[in-house]
């Protein structure tokens with residue numbers, strides 16, 4: 001338990017290390033299906049098991065925790081389920097790098113041992129991020145933690161795969177896929193980042209076998225000609241009609257290939273003749289299927305040319321390109337080369353240029369899955385926040401392509417399909433079959449490929465709850481209530497969860513999708529490790545404390561923006577946490593041993609009734625903002641209330657009541673009530689500092705995190721009180737502004753006459769006179785219905801009345817006159833000397849032009865200042 005007294009300064013580290021273990025041990029994070037309360041369920045976007053916390057996690061997850069803590073305090077049985085993703089490629093790469101340090105390759109270990117090694121790594125060092133999630137204070141239900149490769153989730157993966165197969169929605173076949181020669185695996189379309197880069201278009205002559213000039217084709221990838229199996233022209237192209245059906249000779253290899261006709265050829269591109277390379281181009285592959293042409297694969301899995309490449313076998317694809325271009329040139333077959341922009345796909349993970357590759361892969365037919373998922377968003381069962389993402393979702397779902405789900409990796413969910421060695425029969429099954437159902441053979445070979453990582457995370461909303469078993473958790477927490485994640489994985493993850501959830505769990509997985517932006521640096525630039533502008537959230541925590549970082553993330557949570565994170569904002573919210581700490585400390589020191597005594601609301605002075613009323617309004621607005629997922633608005637309401645209204649105004653006012661035997665105790669009661677409730681309002685955003693303070697105040701229950709979230713109390717709302725206090729504050733502010741403008745000594749009392757022509761106004765000012773005098777530091781204070789114009793008086797209109805302040809009351813007029821007179825003399829000296837210079841033609845000609853410009857500008861400034869000083873002197877001259 002914490003020490004009784006609050007420390008002089010807020011020490012985040014000390015406080016944070018105490019409360020998280022307390023919360024976790026007390027079971028406050030654990031959802032309780034038997035609680036009889038309404039439920040609220042939300043899933044974490046499972047971080048990669050290889051990962052460490054980055055700023056994107058900190059952003060999304062802080063917003064999730066705000067919601068989870070708010071719902072829990074609002075009486076909901078709240079499940080926020082944590083988990084990790086096995087992250088196929090990423091994890092395999094980590095362990096492969098470790099092996100490389102030992103001078104080994106995964107092949108040296110063999111598949112089984114390699115997998116065991118990855119598991120070992122996962123047990124020992126994987127999941128570092130789980131500790132970091134605790135540092136951030138996230139209230140995740142650790143008793144339900146999942147991993148996408150744990151037995152339950154693996155079972156769900158197999159179940160979904162088998163059902164999709166049985167429903168005819170999974171097929172396999174030879175297709176051109178995106179292939180990363182560095183990662184040695186197929187990639188889905190989403191895993192490829194395409195950029196247009198400068199390249200060349202090479203025009204190459206394929207001579208006729210009979211000795212004619214043949215035909216010229218244009219290509220951006222000349223090395224692939226080694227795999228050509230035809231040249232295609234448009235059937236009506238007069239330039240090439242005579243060659244259709246006649247053989248030409250493939251350069252370099254001298255292999256004979258036919259000239260074929262196909263309507264897909266664009267007559268306007270290049271020469272109107274295109275080479276057909278079925279094994280290395282998706283369009284050519286489709287054409288070859290139509291035309292019955294063979295495919296020749298010229299590269300291995302690492303994009304090194306193979307035995308089909310003749311003299312270039314053993315060379316890398318780009319090395320071979322150079323050699324082939326040189327050879328063509330030498331042999332006079334290179335007609336011309338022109339610069340040509342080329343769209344190039346890069347592996348999202350490693351940046352390597354993707355190679356289209358013919359290989360046998362597994363696919364999911366997406367159209368039947370997309371239709372209901374599209375309808376759910378169209379009819380409003382699923383809503384996107386911000387709404388603008390709906391259109392993007394529609395477009396993608398309407399043009400959806402089949403999903404290549406097989407990956408040539410060792411780490412992941414192995415595809416549950418077996419081939420009979422005897423009869424080649426393929427069996428897809430939940431468990432390894434004992435014998436071939438066709439021939440009874442027992443030698444069955446399991447598919448080597450694993451599934452795309454997103455296949456398992458796509459089941460997250462229900463596989464984590466025990467599906468396919470009909471568990472109590474599944475019945476209670478599915479569908480979840482909201483999905484919150486970055487917009488960058490809308491298609492990778494969110495869309496797939498919707499499609500798979502509707503198909504297999506029988507309902508939409510969540511009614512609301514909140515897509516947050518991606519955190520940028522303070523100049524609005526994308527953060528990246530390579531650019532060195534990325535920020536480690538734990539380093540921010542070390543410097544500012546978790547609560548300051550969390551408040552910053554919450555304030556940045558405006559929908560539809562990529563927020564800019566700046567040091568200035570972090571420092572500002574750290575100051576906010578400190579301000580709350582200091583205010584609380586001040587109050588506790590002034591409790592004088594007493595605890596909250598009661599008060600009668602109507603008997604309280606205006607400022608106390610005002611702050612109580614204001615608090616109800618803030619409670620309402622924060623509740624509404626969180627309901628609408630407007631985190632930025634909730635943060636802004638809380639910030640303004642605590643900093644301005646509570647600390648700057650109310651606490652300052654309350655101090656003056658402390659010595660009063662009647663007002664003192666009840667003011668302290670109000671202060672305590674407002675502080676305690678404010679802590680509860682703030683708790684979802686800044687859990688640590690609020691718990692630390694709350695435990696020292698009179699309170700009910702074991703922890704603020706299970707105390708009720710404040711709702712507005714109608715009895716304490718009084719709009720008239722709020723309006724009256726606002727008016728008093730405006731008057732005080734007007735006088736404080738005067739003080740600041742004339743740099744009036746803080747202790748100097750100011751004499752004010754208020755001219756209030758209307759009787760109601762006069763009554764109002766008179767009634768609140770003592771408060772005004774106290775807050776504005778007034779000396780003599782009069783309210784009159786009219787007053788003559790007196791020289792040397794400042795007049796300030798505020799809400800229908802006029803404040804009149806004698807300058808003589810603000811400062812020593814004689815001394816000010818003397819000071820201004822001296823200033824005037826100095827101004828005139830400088831003005832005259834500059835004027836002389838500028839009249840001298842030699843100066844104007846010889847001096848640098850900017851010096852002349854500067855001098856003229858200075859004269860202008862001096863003249864302006866002179867006019868002001870003269871006016872003030874004139875005004876002061878009228879002071880009697």
Ligand SMILES: [Zn+2]
Nearest residue numbers: 180183347350
């Ligand atoms: Zn790669």
Ligand SMILES: [Zn+2]
Nearest residue numbers: 420423436439
């Ligand atoms: Zn068989």
